[in-house]
Amino acid sequence: MRIAVRYYSKLGHTKTIAEAIAEGAGVAALSVETEPRLSEYTDLLFLGGAPYANTMDNRLREYVDNLDTSMVGKVILFTTSNWSRRTIYAIRKALKAKNIPFDMDYFYAQMLNIKGRKGAAKDFAMEKVRQP
Ligand SMILES: Cc1cc2nc3c(=O)[nH]c(=O)nc-3n(C[C@H](O)[C@H](O)[C@H](O)COP(=O)(O)O)c2cc1C
Incomplete structure (x- = not known):
């Protein structure tokens, strides 16, 4: 099963959680700024972001808008x-x-x-990987 962790983080909080999730899932956490596209089919995509004045950042919005339906099995959000x-x-x-x-x-x-x-983020990811 292919797993990926992607996030957008301005202040670093979501990045910290993404890294804990990535540790639980046994993969790397990558920013949507450096990895704007999935390069291979991904069964499970952990995807995270945060609100800034009630709105997600445009970079995350664009990532979601550009997600290729045929490249992802299921998304798990944080x-x-x-x-x-x-x-x-x-x-x-x-x-x-x-x-x-x-x-x-x-x-x-x-x-x-x-x-x-x-710790809870890591456990969450481990559980999701075990029972996607
Ligand atoms: C300019 C700005 C606007 C924010 N607006 C909201 C908001 O509307 N609602 C909310 O719950 N948190 C808001 N926050 C808090 C952030 O969502 C929170 O700090 C989040 O963890 C930031 O994630 P990041 O560190 O990954 O960028 C705001 C923070 C900033 C700096």
Whole structure:
């Protein structure tokens, strides 16, 4: 099973969680800025971002908009924020429109407790890889 972890992170919180997820999944976490496309078919794509003034960054939006439906089996989302989950809802909506399957389960970390959520993020990914 091919697994990938992609994220967009301005301040580093989502990157930290992406790296913990990647550790649990046994792969590398790559930013959508450096890896704007999946180069090979991916069974499980962990994808994360955060809201900035209620909106996801354009780079993440573009990544989702450019996702090739034939290149991904299922997406599992994660987000960090002060309180909002809207990045999850917005990405789900875009994935639905593209007919890309996604897990209803997602991982959340509040921005003031990023380090404290690293273990849970790793466990979340390990569990998802075991039972995708
Ligand atoms: C300019 C700015 C706007 C933000 N707007 C929101 C917001 O609307 N809702 C929210 O819950 N968090 C908001 N936050 C908090 C970020 O989503 C949070 O710090 C997140 O962890 C940032 O992820 P990153 O470190 O990966 O960039 C905002 C942060 C910044 C800097």
